[in-house]
Amino acid sequence: MKKQLITLDINDQLYQVAVTPMDILVDVIRKEIGLTGTKKGCGQGDCGACTVLIDGKPQLGCLKLAIACQGKKITTIEGVADPVTGELHPLQKSFLDHGAVQCGFCTPGMILSSKALVDSTPNPSKEEIKRTLAGNTCRCTGYILIFEAIEAYVKARAEGEVK
Amino acid sequence: MNILNEFEYYAPKTKSEALELVKSLGSSAKVLAGGTDLIIMMKEKMIKPEAIIDISNLDELKGIVCKDGQGAEIGACTTIAEIEFSKDLEKKYSALTYAAGELGSNQVRVMATIGGNCCHSSPAAETPTPLSALGAKVVISGLAGERELPMEDFIQGNRKNDLQPGEIVSKFILPEPAKKSACRYGYIGLRNAMEIDAVNMAVNITLEDDGTKIKDVKLVMGSVSPRPLVSELIPGLLKGTELTEELIVKAGEAAQSEAKPITDVRASAEYRRDVVGALARRLVKEAYEAAKEA
Numbered sequence: 001m002k003k004q005l006i007t008l009d010i011n012d013q014l015y016q017v018a019v020t021p022m023d024i025l026v027d028v029i030r031k032e033i034g035l036t037g038t039k040k041g042c043g044q045g046d047c048g049a050c051t052v053l054i055d056g057k058p059q060l061g062c063l064k065l066a067i068a069c070q071g072k073k074i075t076t077i078e079g080v081a082d083p084v085t086g087e088l089h090p091l092q093k094s095f096l097d098h099g100a101v102q103c104g105f106c107t108p109g110m111i112l113s114s115k116a117l118v119d120s121t122p123n124p125s126k127e128e129i130k131r132t133l134a135g136n137t138c139r140c141t142g143y144i145l146i147f148e149a150i151e152a153y154v155k156a157r158a159e160g161e162v163k
Numbered sequence: 164m165n166i167l168n169e170f171e172y173y174a175p176k177t178k179s180e181a182l183e184l185v186k187s188l189g190s191s192a193k194v195l196a197g198g199t200d201l202i203i204m205m206k207e208k209m210i211k212p213e214a215i216i217d218i219s220n221l222d223e224l225k226g227i228v229c230k231d232g233q234g235a236e237i238g239a240c241t242t243i244a245e246i247e248f249s250k251d252l253e254k255k256y257s258a259l260t261y262a263a264g265e266l267g268s269n270q271v272r273v274m275a276t277i278g279g280n281c282c283h284s285s286p287a288a289e290t291p292t293p294l295s296a297l298g299a300k301v302v303i304s305g306l307a308g309e310r311e312l313p314m315e316d317f318i319q320g321n322r323k324n325d326l327q328p329g330e331i332v333s334k335f336i337l338p339e340p341a342k343k344s345a346c347r348y349g350y351i352g353l354r355n356a357m358e359i360d361a362v363n364m365a366v367n368i369t370l371e372d373d374g375t376k377i378k379d380v381k382l383v384m385g386s387v388s389p390r391p392l393v394s395e396l397i398p399g400l401l402k403g404t405e406l407t408e409e410l411i412v413k414a415g416e417a418a419q420s421e422a423k424p425i426t427d428v429r430a431s432a433e434y435r436r437d438v439v440g441a442l443a444r445r446l447v448k449e450a451y452e453a454a455k456e457a
Contacts, residue, residue: 001169021172021215024202043166043206045199046357048270057244057273063202064274067172068195068217113269134356135268 006070010035011079019066026050026061029076037077037108041137048136051109052076058116077108080115090162091115091153098149102140109136114150123154167202168211178223178333181216182306186329188214194331195219196240197275199267200283224278224333227252234339239278239332243290247272255340258293258348258365265289265350268357278332281317284324284390287360287429291318292385293348295393296365297337304333311336320389341379344369345453347446350385351438353429360386361430362438364418366446368401368454375405377451382414382443387422387435394421397447406451411444418443 003018010033017032026040029052041049043062050061053075080089088096092111101107110133117124117132124132129150130143138146156162173188175181185194192214195201204210218224224240229251237246246252247264266272266280266289280290281301295315303310303317306329314335318324326332340346346367352358363385371378380401382394396417404410424435 021170022167024167044203045267045271048268051270058270059274060199060270063198065172065195065198065202065215065217068174068198068219131264131356132269135270 004067006067008033008066008069008074009072010074010076012073012083017066021065021067023066024062025052025064025066025069025074028066029061029074035076035078039105039108041105046135046137047106048109048113049106051112051136053112053116056116056119058113075112077111080111089115090156091118091150094149094153094156095146098145098152100141100145100149102138106136106138106140110138110146114146118150118154118157123158124150126151167205168208170212171214172217173214174217174220176221178221178304179306181218181221181331182304182329184214184216185331186306188216189328192216194282196279197242197271199271199275200279200285218331219276229255232339235337237277237335237337239334240276241278242273243267243275243277243280244269244272246277246290256293256297256337256346258346258367259290259297259337262289262293262348262350262363262365277335281314281335282324282326282332284318284320284322286321286389287363287386289350289360289363289385291315291391292363292383293346293365294335294337295383295391296346296348296367296381297340298367298381299338300336301332302334302336303330305330309333315383315391315393318390323389341369343372343374343454343457344379345450345457347450347453349442349446349449351442359429362386362424362435362442364439364442364446366443366450368447368450370451370454370457374455377401377404377406380447382418382447384418384422384439387424387439392421392423394418396421397443401447406447411448414447415440415444 001020008015039049041047045060045063193212195215195217225238229235243263253260299314300311301317348365350360350363367381369379382397384392419440422439424432426432
């Protein structure tokens with residue numbers, strides 16, 4: 001089928017890509033644009049590995065048509081660190097500090113889901129953190145270290161230690 | 164990297180443009196809102212539409228309007244997450260906001276819409292059950308105009324509904340809750356998160372002015388019938404009574420006698436029937452107690 005040129009706004013950069021209507025966002029992000037931080041797991045909307053932020057909210061890249069994402073602001077894991085210095089976001093650092101990463105496949109989705117939560121909620125409870133991450137499957141860490149990493153970040157931010 | 168069938172993509176800018184497209188493309192087209200059911204069905208090759216009409220950007224179909232004393236209107240393309248977190252809706256229709264919060268995952272709730280959840284017409288869907296119990300009407304739009312149907316009449320079977328060619332669902336109208344009334348929703352699945360309900364249920368109870376006798380009651384069951392099942396026995400059993408433990412037990416039995424559960428991957432028919440009894444007893448009691456406090 002004939003391809004058409006669309007513009008996607010990813011991490012505040014505009015990318016022109018040629019797609020068909022059938023092309024799925026996660027595939028375009030990984031294979032056409034080359035941002036491979038976003039992972040593709042089940043492809044069925046269950047595992048959350050493909051989570052990206054669209055206009056600040058976590059959505060599933062495996063269930064989005066790329067063509068339908070024109071005019072929206074997409075954030076992938078590559079857009080979370082400081083764009084100038086490359087320094088990791090304190091939430092990312094907290095994941096590292098707490099050993100909340102094992103194989104790492106779920107981590108981009110975990111970071112983006114939790115970033116959307118901490119961006120919109122000043123002081124999320126453990127229950128809110130758990131509910132938010134129910135759609136991000138991790139088969140290594142058992143989630144405890146992930147929850148601790150997020151809670152530690154929220155606490156440090158509340159105390160003004162990090163942004 | 165294409166695993167979807169080939170289709171043309173249309174993104175109408177207005178509702179009337181969308182209705183023109185839905186009319187002219189007919190049954191070869193599917194309407195896309197959140198995509199959390201539609202895209203999966205396309206990936207599974209359960210459907211192969213020749214055209215996709217994306218209505219997710221139509222502001223005319225979005226939003227929640229709650230008016231004091233005059234119920235509420237919810238646009239069909241309002242996301243489940245917006246409903247889950249709407250303080251205005253929670254005040255009047257907590258059964259609906261609770262059910263919305265129990266649908267899928269956070270990401271799914273951000274994407275999925277209430278119109279999509281109803282139009283997909285899965286027997287296990289979360290929102291049609293409380294919408295039916297709350298007396299919601301579905302507003303269906305076509306080029307010729309609008310028509311309204313009670314929620315429970317809109318869904319006609321497993322993935323079947325009353326939408327005619329050329330029509331889309333545009334909004335839901337919820338009546339103002341009666342004085343001294345309360346609606347409660349509950350469900351049982353295999354686990355808390357990311358499950359599909361084995362049984363869900365909503366019970367709406369209105370009390371007489373005396374605050375003890377039941378004036379009106381509506382019990383709706385989901386996932387135990389091809390469509391939302393409104394109990395016919397419960398009103399006859401409970402209207403005019405003051406709820407007792409004995410009546411609660413009888414209400415459970417009445418709901419069980421009407422449910423038509425099947426055995427599938429999520430639960431056996433036998434288990435579902437037990438759950439219907441348990442949920443009916445629990446929700447009738449909870450709704451009655453809450454109506455007393457209302």
